[in-house]
Amino acid sequence: MTEPRMISAADMAGEERLLAVVEALAEAFADLSAGRTSSPSRTVVQHGPRRELLAAAAVWERRGVGSVKITTLTPDNPDRGLPLIHGTVVLTDLETGRITALLEGAELTAVRTGAVAALATRLCAPEDAGDLAVIGAGVQARALVRAVSAVRPVRSVRVFSRTPARTEEFARWVRETSGPAVEVTVCGTAKDAVVGAEIVCTTTSTSDPVPLVAAEWVAPGAHVNVIGGTDEHAIEVAPELLADALVVVEERAAAVEEAAEVRAALAAGLIGEHQLVELGALVAGPAAGGRGGAVEGREGAAEGRGGAADGRISVFRGVGMAIEDTAAAAALYGAVGG
Numbered sequence: 001m002t003e004p005r006m007i008s009a010a011d012m013a014g015e016e017r018l019l020a021v022v023e024a025l026a027e028a029f030a031d032l033s034a035g036r037t038s039s040p041s042r043t044v045v046q047h048g049p050r051r052e053l054l055a056a057a058a059v060w061e062r063r064g065v066g067s068v069k070i071t072t073l074t075p076d077n078p079d080r081g082l083p084l085i086h087g088t089v090v091l092t093d094l095e096t097g098r099i100t101a102l103l104e105g106a107e108l109t110a111v112r113t114g115a116v117a118a119l120a121t122r123l124c125a126p127e128d129a130g131d132l133a134v135i136g137a138g139v140q141a142r143a144l145v146r147a148v149s150a151v152r153p154v155r156s157v158r159v160f161s162r163t164p165a166r167t168e169e170f171a172r173w174v175r176e177t178s179g180p181a182v183e184v185t186v187c188g189t190a191k192d193a194v195v196g197a198e199i200v201c202t203t204t205s206t207s208d209p210v211p212l213v214a215a216e217w218v219a220p221g222a223h224v225n226v227i228g229g230t231d232e233h234a235i236e237v238a239p240e241l242l243a244d245a246l247v248v249v250e251e252r253a254a255a256v257e258e259a260a261e262v263r264a265a266l267a268a269g270l271i272g273e274h275q276l277v278e279l280g281a282l283v284a285g286p287a288a289g290g291r292g293g294a295v296e297g298r299e300g301a302a303e304g305r306g307g308a309a310d311g312r313i314s315v316f317r318g319v320g321m322a323i324e325d326t327a328a329a330a331a332l333y334g335a336v337g338g
Contacts, residue, residue, distance in 0.1 A: 004090075004099045005338050009107035015150050017335045021115040022122070022151070024331035026283045028060055028323050029119070032251060033280025037061055039251065039323035050075045050207055050230050058322035059094060060330065066092045067326040069105055075205055075230055078166070083139060084205055085109055091329045101333045110139050112328035113320060114147030116279075117201065117225040120248055120316035122151040123282045125199055125223035130155035133197035135190050135212055135236070136204040136228055137161035137170035144201040144225065145174060152199065156183040160193040161204075191217050202236035204228040209260065215241035221311050227318045232258045237315070239264035242271050245313040250321050252276045258319040279316075 031037040042056040052073045059066035071087035078084055087105025092098065121129075130153045134141050137159060148154060157174050161167040167186055174184045187193040194200055194217040202213060207230045215238040218224060224245075228236050242265040249255035255262045255276055265271045 002098070005101040005333065005336070007101050007103040007332055007336055009104045011336050012104075012107050012111050012332055015146075017332060018111060018115060018118070018147060018150055020331045020335050021111055021328045022118050022147075024063075024327040025112070025115055025119055025324060027062060028327035029250065029278070029280035030283045031060070031062055031280070032323055033278040033284065037323060039254070039321040041254075041257075042322060056322035056325060058326045060323060060326045061094070063327075063330045064094045065100075065326060065330045065333075066094055067322070067329050068092075069108075069322070069325045071105055071109065073230065075207070078138060078163075078205070085139075089325055089329050091326075091333055101329065101338060103329050103332065106139070108325065108328055108332070109320075110143040111332075112324045113140060113227055113318065114143035115328065116250070116318050116324060117144055117227055117316065118147035118151045119283075120225060120279060120314075120318075121148050121199060121223055123279070124246065124248065124314035124316065125152060126221070128153065129198035129223065131196065131198045132157050133193040133200045134159045134170075135161070135193060135200070135202040137163065137167045138203065138205065140203040140227065141170060141201070142173060144203050144227070145178075148199060148201065148225075149178065154178070154182060156185070158185045158187050158193040158197065160187040160190045194218060198222055200224040202226050202228050204236060205230050206236060207231055207234050209233050209235050211235050211238040213237040213241075215243075218313055220313065222313055224313065224315045225318070226259075226261060226315060227320075229260065232263070233260050235260045235264065237261055239268060239270060241313065242315055245315045247271060247276055248279060248282065248314060248316040249276050250279055250318055250324070252278060254319050254321055255317060259317045261315075261317055 045053040054071045057068040069089045085106045089103040089105050091101040171186050
């Protein structure tokens with residue numbers, strides 16, 4: 001019997017493998033939006049304040065693979081010097097049922113979440129957008145910088161976090177990995193980081209329903225990736241931002257259930273559910289139809305040109321889905337010679 005391949009965090013490193021995950025996710029989201037695959041809801045077991053054990057499973061018929069991910073989320077861990085997330089992903093072959101790989105779950109989560117944001121950025125942000133603001137300074141913030149830098153020419157990074165020591169460490173990491181061509185600034189407030197940025201990424205472990213980013217701070221035509229928060233009540237950006245924006249989500253039903261900004265904007269009548277555009281619809285293009293709805297002003301998105309043709313702000317609100325783990329695991333397994 002062939003033993004499963006062990007895929008470590010180190011095996012997932014590098015821009016080439018990140019871009020392979022981006023491409024796999026594009027295919028998976030197109031399948032999801034067209035109804036060719038599904039992404040079952042996660043099982044969440046809470047065992048204390050904001051502490052969770054999660055299990056997520058999905059199959060991706062196009063690639064003939066399935067996966068199960070077991071994850072723990074412990075918000076106090078960063079203060080202990082430990083990762084927020086621990087986990088393992090099991091990749092299976094649908095034809096034989098064989099377990100083909102075991103992947104380090106925390107790093108896969110970071111890589112695929114960054115890759116989803118990279119896909120949204122590639123589809124929505126102007127081609128030359130390079131001024132990046134990051135709210136948060138943890139593992140996921142690093143993944144977002146790597147991912148956005150893989151699809152856009154990042155020239156400057158402004159960062160704000162409520163933990164000064166971690167913020168300085170993050171800034172040093174960006175300088176070391178990006179080189180002297182990228183200007184890095186530690187900001188004293190979230191507003192200082194966001195105002196004027198062409199791309200904004202929020203990646204915090206907040207559980208607070210009070211927004212960290214006000215709508216009026218975001219520049220016209222900017223693209224915003226919202227991927228943080230620890231539960232369905234956490235709000236990183238003001239729901240008012242969604243009112244006049246192109247609002248992009250992984251799947252409508254998942255966003256309505258789990259994305260606090262989307263839920264608040266819907267409840268306040270700022271947007272209608274029909275205005276939520278699925279990533280898969282953007283990938284496939286407006287002629288393909290699907291559940292994602294109209295893709296007004298984004299005719300070039302499917303070809304990767306990106307850009308807000310109508311000048312609107314674009315907001316991607318991600319919640320994380322099981323099919324993303326499956327697609328990312330399949331891409332990484334293939335990349336390491338599986």
